[in-house]
Amino acid sequence: MPIEKIDHELCIGCGxxxxxxxxxxxxxxxxxxxxxxxxxxxxxxYSCEKDCPAEAINVSPQRGRPVPHPW
Structure with missing residues (x-):
């Protein structure tokens, strides 16, 4: 699971x-x-981690599912 943690104490609920x-x-x-x-x-x-203004999301680089290529 690439999303290691969403810290509910830091999350401000902005969406x-x-x-x-x-x-x-x-x-x-x-x-x-x-x-x-x-x-x-x-x-x-990393879109969610990068965009989170509260820095509440941690994404792991090693365990992501491969992105399928269209070719």
Whole structure:
């Protein structure tokens, strides 16, 4: 699972990570905090980690699913 941690204490519930995830891995829970609903689909693109203003997301570089190439 490439998303190692989403720190709920740091998460401000802005939803930017959910919007930046092109594979719909991240969702917001009933308390408005981010969580990885489908962590096995994460390809470790770092969009969520890079875009998070609270730095609440940690992505592991070693365990991402390979991104399929169109050729």
């Amino acid at each position: 930017i990570c959910q919007d930046s995830c092109s594979l719909d891995v991240i969702y917001m829970d009933e308390s408005g905090k981010a969580y990885a609903r489908y962590p096995e689909d994460c390809v470790a693109c």
